[in-house]
Amino acid sequence: MPKALQPHPDRALPAGEARDVARRIHASTKDLPLLCLHGHVDIGLFATDAPFGNPAELLVVPDHYVTRMLISQGISPDRLGLPRRDGTAPADPRDVWREFCANWHLFLGTPSRYWLEHEFAEVLGVTTHPSAEAADELYDQISARIAEPEFRPRALLDRFGIELISTTDAATDDLAQHAKLAADLPGRVVPTFRPDALVHLDRPGWSVLASRLGELANVDTATYDGFLAAIRQRRQAFVEAGARATDHGHYSAAAIPLTDAEAARIYTSALKGDVSAEDANAFAGHMLYQSAVMSAEDGLVMQLHPGVLRDHDPAIHAAYGPDQGHDIPVATEFTRSLRPLLERFGHAAGFRLVLFTVDETVYSRELAPLAGVYPAVRLGAPWWFLDSPDGMRRFRELVTETAGFYNMSGFVDDTRAFLSIPARHDLARRIDAGYLANLVVQHRLDEDDAFQVAKDLAYNLARDTYLS
Amino acid sequence: MPKALQPHPDRALPAGEARDVARRIHASTKDLPLLCLHGHVDIGLFATDAPFGNPAELLVVPDHYVTRMLISQGISPDRLGLPRRDGTAPADPRDVWREFCANWHLFLGTPSRYWLEHEFAEVLGVTTHPSAEAADELYDQISARIAEPEFRPRALLDRFGIELISTTDAATDDLAQHAKLAADLPGRVVPTFRPDALVHLDRPGWSVLASRLGELANVDTATYDGFLAAIRQRRQAFVEAGARATDHGHYSAAAIPLTDAEAARIYTSALKGDVSAEDANAFAGHMLYQSAVMSAEDGLVMQLHPGVLRDHDPAIHAAYGPDQGHDIPVATEFTRSLRPLLERFGHAAGFRLVLFTVDETVYSRELAPLAGVYPAVRLGAPWWFLDSPDGMRRFRELVTETAGFYNMSGFVDDTRAFLSIPARHDLARRIDAGYLANLVVQHRLDEDDAFQVAKDLAYNLARDTYLS
Amino acid sequence: MPKALQPHPDRALPAGEARDVARRIHASTKDLPLLCLHGHVDIGLFATDAPFGNPAELLVVPDHYVTRMLISQGISPDRLGLPRRDGTAPADPRDVWREFCANWHLFLGTPSRYWLEHEFAEVLGVTTHPSAEAADELYDQISARIAEPEFRPRALLDRFGIELISTTDAATDDLAQHAKLAADLPGRVVPTFRPDALVHLDRPGWSVLASRLGELANVDTATYDGFLAAIRQRRQAFVEAGARATDHGHYSAAAIPLTDAEAARIYTSALKGDVSAEDANAFAGHMLYQSAVMSAEDGLVMQLHPGVLRDHDPAIHAAYGPDQGHDIPVATEFTRSLRPLLERFGHAAGFRLVLFTVDETVYSRELAPLAGVYPAVRLGAPWWFLDSPDGMRRFRELVTETAGFYNMSGFVDDTRAFLSIPARHDLARRIDAGYLANLVVQHRLDEDDAFQVAKDLAYNLARDTYLS
Known part of the structure; x- marks a missing residue:
């Protein structure tokens, strides 16, 4: 006989004395709407609404x-x-x-x-x-x-209680599908600006993208200045399409500005197809800094998730393409890497930087101390391999004591798997309920405060970070 | 109506089966006297005893x-x-x-x-x-x-049950306030020797300090040999004023000796205002090693807390000065960095090195293995951002299994906030009570042993480390 | 009166609600036979069977x-x-x-x-x-x-329920004692091939070992090709003596192949007694890669435990020899270091690589992601300082969510202390029982699944990793 599948109502809640408290906290957050402000669901899903x-x-x-x-x-x-x-x-x-x-x-x-x-x-x-x-x-x-x-994607948006969802879109996307969708479902699905492919000059096909960027923006990208202007133009188009944020996946967190002359030199070399790995890395770090410059201008929240060696197995990449699971984290450094950026923008009004990591060692050592003093910095939810029951618990335990609750960005589901979105938010709310309940039964947090914090973590902080 | 503030008697103790055991353990340590042998309370507070x-x-x-x-x-x-x-x-x-x-x-x-x-x-x-x-x-x-x-500082020393408290004093402090205090309150407040400002040759104003050192010690510090002699003289003055320890805040834990000639060369260059960052770093590491040489002679316990990028935001530093919260940890290395020092002094009779960190990754990887074999090494209490309920629990869990309990230095409060001292000791005693109680209820430690260990962690080990 | 020593039947099991579940799980695994497939007990113990x-x-x-x-x-x-x-x-x-x-x-x-x-x-x-x-x-x-x-070593094999035990043997061991033992106790004690001393060309006495290797293998090791051939020959001898695995203790996990010409150049220099530390390191990393080449040929499971600075105190080493406890871990890197090896063999049929670490920071960041995608990779049990109650718990918590249970190698006791083998397996089974029981009472794992996983972790996975 097949084994019955019936998720337990108390699943992922703590055992013992904390369970009752956790149940009550979870009951108070489980039906809050979902803000999905960092995700990778294909826009086509909603644009076509095909089964x-x-x-x-x-x-x-x-x-x-x-x-x-x-x-x-x-x-x-x-x-x-x-x-x-x-x-x-x-x-x-x-x-x-x-x-x-x-x-x-x-x-x-x-x-x-x-x-x-x-x-x-x-x-x-x-x-x-x-x-x-x-x-x-x-x-x-x-x-x-x-x-x-009722299983069409748009119907599920309602069923799942998704108030707002953002997709992730290449800087060179024309946003046509977003335009179509905005007409049908105004203010429900917004794009996120992802310039990664444009700022890594040594990736195959880069110059084609640079041209495409120029066409879309109607700016000549044959010069570094034109390139920057075109990026600014595209960001503006994203803002007009409702975008709230940018998204940056870099090998390192280095955000070190070059001089304009140096940046222009590297850019010009790359257009000629002649760029060293060192120069390409330096340019990527420079563009991370430039993204902060632009975010301080246009208000897009800057999201950074560094520290992954993508496509670890070249044969898998060659046969099946990128993002097939052979991406492996590496040790990541934030304190020195982000210093120039934070020196200039760490206290800048309206600038917000959300930091993610797959290297847990930086939680208590670097991320919480940075978020716990720089107004610009918020900590993103546990990312990727760490978006898991024990991973989320460790995150809370490692960052809260230094950064408190109010320097967090709130939960983001960060997934391409649309059907998993409610499950992911629910699991996060359960883990937070358990974390808070444990504090309550250890008399480290009053129960009334725990209820307020739970709502803030589940909903208010995401709204505050991305929509305020 | 304002919310009543009433700390729970069981605050920060574990829930469930361990609570009763933890209560009993905490009851047995909560009234032990406080040894505050690594702190930063302003000596002026006690010297003037002003409200x-x-x-x-x-x-x-x-x-x-x-x-x-x-x-x-x-x-x-x-x-x-x-x-x-x-x-x-x-x-x-x-x-x-x-x-x-x-x-x-x-x-x-x-x-x-x-x-x-x-x-x-x-x-x-x-x-x-x-x-x-x-x-x-x-x-x-x-x-x-x-x-x-009854809220004057000296009265609070009694009320708080502080048996002995040490301040932290620049090597160039004349100890006049300590002398005054020793007359009024003999043996209750002692200095700690902090030479940081003297061994970082590239900091603004260093040469003024080097001169000041020479005057105080009545030794000509125009030469490296004179500089060493003057430092030895000041250490002796601190010893006579009751000092038990030195305190070293370095960017890295490197304690690598230079040759005398090389050290002299760098020192002489620095006096001329011409020292490279590399040379200054090398000299700082050399002086860390020299501090061990001197501690092996005069018996001052050597305390090292490396791994912080001070004044991460230069604008904050420029406007408000140092130590304004914009200090951010970096990854720290101990195994290789301390090898030359431990090779010479790791087994030296009477030499003691207390290690602190704000990088938790070294607890189980480097610190516990070092403390668990070198007689000279003791582990300091969780430092700074880690002096917190979960931080202290993780410390115990990560070091005890390799280093045991008896290679610890005991709790130090490490604070400038005088009023917080009893709170900090109490919280540490609660966390230790909970840690030990959890071992007891998991049948990993007998309850009679837990009571003894709790007393050792709360009081005896600090006495043994700093006062024996 | 002396204190009675009586280990509690529930020792190292969790308290509270999980205890009963943990008891039941432990009861189901505690009498399973012991597979001791990575250990360092002296073969002489069994060969002579002396008291x-x-x-x-x-x-x-x-x-x-x-x-x-x-x-x-x-x-x-x-x-x-x-x-x-x-x-x-x-x-x-x-x-x-x-x-x-x-x-x-x-x-x-x-x-x-x-x-x-x-x-x-x-x-x-x-x-x-x-x-x-x-x-x-x-x-x-x-x-x-x-x-x-009944306290003779062979009698204890039975009493301890040891089904199979492997020793660790230098590549230059003639396996005579194993041959003797195989006659007396067929299939019960097998060797493990450890080539460390042969692949670190700058260690004192290396060239003597290279000659000894040549003699044993009856191959001229005056050339790099001869050296490789001799190693292949010795591996074959180990396979014939029942070996299941090789064992590699390197300072780093780098497994980076050199060209044949480069490898030969370094080898020839070393034979002349003239090899730089850089060349010796590069050769060691090259030979790690070559070990994978050979394992893919002969099926020996490759075990790697990097990241220890051996003989940290030279004076202790000089006086008492190696392995006297003054070995201290260092930060270790796997993602980049193993990339060339995994690129070639990560998906190779029949090739298996078991990874160990004493740097816990790589558990969730590197090891679990690698094991969770490459078929060749299995994670070894917590090693050395981490073979402890909290160390084993953290290992499970940090790797399971990414790598699951079935990319583990099962428990290995890794000890020279023969009498401690049953204690070590028992403690590991208790910690796993507790870990699983906690998942059960948090409704994260069904109890029937927990029983199956417990048996797999205690016995089946070791069999599958080393004996299938």
């Missing part, structure tokens, strides 16, 4: 948390349906789904398991655990469910 | 834990009464106090909140929480209280 | 966990019976034992205390705690016990 394809495409193939775990046990990306760049036909979705179901035990103890159980039970109406035996029945059941009109 | 000024000057302005949190939320240092170097009149103390009270919620979850609640309730007799509404009444109430004779 | 010497030689002198703690409190290595290289007669074993017993309190809160209490109570039948007063009686009691036939 989702099939269970494998919905829950397995695009979720690198899921595929990386299956790959780690020797299941090839091909058997998981990852599309090859060479156009080889991917595996049959039903076979992919069977592979996933047969390996359901691999996710024990991981956040993917919590999110998926939540999605199965509370979104898709699935009542048994995946298994080799149950795979086909689940496939058919989920297929039927996602064909229903 | 404290006003609530803002007592509790807000000089406490960078408090001001940094308020600054982080955009309240300018000026509105907090931080004295500007240019002599601009600071804000009215009552206005500063109102700012603090209106932002009391910012301290939720921080150690400042615990310390302040303790001070309010148990020292100042305040019975309501600060708030915008209650600010003026609290100001008047505290002002009246600190005008009473 | 153990005396309590000091059995429990104090060879256990650097024990001696380092005693040394850290100023007890000289001489008084602990550490044999001097110069042949000075070591202290009388009874005096060593008295020293140990008088300082029993130093081990409070350390894993040594748990292991020793377990050994005393469950292996040696000791019923009182060590103390200065009880020292002689305990000495006599233990001496009598270890003289009994």
